Amino acid sequence: MMRTKSTQRGLTLMEVALAVGILAIIATLTWGSIARSFDAYETVTTIDRNYHNVRVAMNRMAKELSSAFIASARRSKGQERRVVTNFRGAPASPFHELHFTAFAHDILRADAKEGDACEISYFGAPDPDKPNQMNLMRREDPRIDSEWDEGGRSYILAEDIKEFKLRFWDERREEWTDEWDTEKSDFAGRLPQIVEITMVILDENKQELKFVTKARINLTRELGTI
Numbered sequence: 135m136m137r138t139k140s141t142q143r144g145l146t147l148m149e150v151a152l153a154v155g156i157l158a159i160i161a162t163l164t165w166g167s168i169a170r171s172f173d174a175y176e177t178v179t180t181i182d183r184n185y186h187n188v189r190v191a192m193n194r195m196a197k198e199l200s201s202a203f204i205a206s207a208r209r210s211k212g213q214e215r216r217v218v219t220n221f222r223g224a225p226a227s228p229f230h231e232l233h234f235t236a237f238a239h240d241i242l243r244a245d246a247k248e249g250d251a252c253e254i255s256y257f258g259a260p261d262p263d264k265p266n267q268m269n270l271m272r273r274e275d276p277r278i279d280s281e282w283d284e285g286g287r288s289y290i291l292a293e294d295i296k297e298f299k300l301r302f303w304d305e306r307r308e309e310w311t312d313e314w315d316t317e318k319s320d321f322a323g324r325l326p327q328i329v330e331i332t333m334v335i336l337d338e339n340k341q342e343l344k345f346v347t348k349a350r351i352n353l354t355r356e357l358g359t360i
Contacts, residue, residue, distance in 0.1 A: 184293075184335055187293060188292055188335060189345075191270060191291045191292035191333070192331055192345060192347045193347075194272075194291070195256065195291075195331055196331065196348070196349035197349075198236050198238040198254055199234075199236070199329050199349035200349050200350060200351060200352055201236045201237040201238050201352065201353075202234045202235065202236045202325060202351050202353070203219070203235060203236065203251075203325075203353045203357055204220065204221055204235065204316055204325060204356050204357065205218065205219050205235075205356060205357040206218060206219075206357075218278065218279075218280065218282070219235040219278060220233065220234070220235070220282055220283075220315075220316050220317055221233075221235075221314060221315075221316045221321075222234070222315045222316070222317070223302060223313060223314045223329075224313060224315070225299075225300075225313055228258070228268070228296065228297040228298065228334075229257060229268065229295075229297070229298045230256075230298055230299055231255070231257045231258075232257075232300060233253070233254070233255045233282065233283040234254055234255075235251060235252065235253055235254070235278055235282065236251070236254055237251055238250070238254065239251065239274070239276050248276045248277070249276075251278060252274055252275060252276045252277075252278065252286075253273075253274065253275040253277075253278055253283070253285070253286060254272070254273065254274055255271075255272070255273035255288075256270065256271070256272055256273075256291070256298070257270075257273070258270060258295070258298060259271045261294075267293070267294050268294070268295055268296070269290045269291075269293050269294065270290070270291045270293075270298055270333070271288050271289065271290060272288065272289060272290075272291040273286050273287065273288040275287075292333070294335065294336075295333055296334045296335055296336060296342065297333065297334035297342075298332070298333055298334075299312075299332040299333075300312070300329060300330065300332070301330040301332075302326035302328075302329055303327050303328035303330070304327075305326075305327040305354070306324075310330070311326075314326055323356040324354055324355055324356065325353070325354045325355075326351060326354070327350065327354055328348050328349065328350050328351070329348065329349045329351065330346065330347075330348050331346070331348070331349065332344060332345070332346050333345045
């Protein structure tokens with residue numbers, strides 16, 4: 135009986151090296167695709183977080199401004215009234231400052247000796263950990279006193295804001311103004327009917343992105359004595 139020779143043979147070193155090289159190329163391409171997916175996810179997440187922060191901040195400011203008020207007090211019977219609250223919006227670059235009183239305080243404890251009226255401020259401040267980054271700050275003091283633009287607690291309302299601007303609608307003059315100060319005779323005893331809020335951030339391409347909203351103030355005239 136004749137025996138046939140086997141035609142099977144092992145892989146040569148060249149073939150093994152070629153296979154390893156192909157696998158390395160496939161692995162590199164696959165990892166590159168995964169890495170780009172992670173980068174895209176981080177970018178989208180960052181953009182969504184920034185947009186969400188701005189929307190939340192603007193909604194909160196609009197809500198608080200809608201309940202803004204000014205009032206006066208008497209030291210004793212027969213004496214002239216003394217203004218104890220104010221509304222002051224001061225233009226500055228790139229951040230406006232705004233100080234006012236509003237019925238916007240959240241009472242968190244049942245036995246707290248606090249009312250719903252409070253002092254509120256919005257202003258810009260450098261980030262303590264990132265000096266080149268500016269944040270929009272919010273200050274609240276649940277007790278209204280003579281230093282109505284100081285005291286209380288301040289915290290970050292929105293991070294990494296490039297610009298914060300305000301405009302005030304003067305119903306009497308029927309025009310927009312960049313400043314409103316009830317300590318001045320032109321604005322004494324009244325508040326703007328509408329406040330326009332503008333915030334600017336950078337998008338994923340480092341281009342400026344502007345957000346604008348308007349808040350209508352319900353109590354535009356000075357309240358009675360408190």
